[in-house]
Amino acid sequence: MRLNLDNINIYDFAESVERYINQIQNYFDAYQKSHFPERSPEFFCLELNGEAGELANAEKKNWKGKIIDKSVFEDESADVFIALMNYANARKIKLGSAIAQKLLKIEKIRIELAEKGEDY
Ligand SMILES: [Mg+2]
Numbered sequence: 878m879r880l881n882l883d884n885i886n887i888y889d890f891a892e893s894v895e896r897y898i899n900q901i902q903n904y905f906d907a908y909q910k911s912h913f914p915e916r917s918p919e920f921f922c923l924e925l926n927g928e929a930g931e932l933a934n935a936e937k938k939n940w941k942g943k944i945i946d947k948s949v950f951e952d953e954s955a956d957v958f959i960a961l962m963n964y965a966n967a968r969k970i971k972l973g974s975a976i977a978q979k980l981l982k983i984e985k986i987r988i989e990l991a992e993k994g995e996d997y
Contacts, residue, residue, distance in 0.1 A: 887984045891977040898973030905962035921964035928956040 932953035939945040965972040987997045 887981065891980045894980060895973040895977035898976060899971055900973075902962055902965060902972050905959070906966040909963055909966065916963070916967060918964060918968040921960060921967050925957065925960035925964050928953065928960045932957055 932950070935945050935949050935953055961972070964970075965975075983997070990997055
């Protein structure tokens with residue numbers, strides 16, 4: 878399936894994000910609960926920021942001219958995503974719903990700015 882981004886319906890987009898991200902998050906929750914010790918939201922927040930730091934460090938090295946294998950960016954991006962899933966579950970946040978709401982807010986602001994001839 879190919880999305881036409883010029884004619885994207887923001888409501889369909891937000892609805893899909895809400896449904897699928899929430900479903901993916903539920904799988905992470907079940908996996909985490911069945912195989913790993915329970916941890917606090919604060920723990921996962923620190924882990925998320927640690928993983929984001931590892932990703933940023935790889936990007937910094939790349940920016941300074943060192944050759945960084947793409948697999949490093951993939952691995953660290955995956956770590957960030959997993960830590961975010963675990964954080965959202967520990968904090969009892971429905972991330973898909975939160976992202977869907979944020980997308981609608983961003984789109985509203987984008988349209989208001991576009992009507993004034995300004996970029997977001
Ligand atoms: Mg890592």
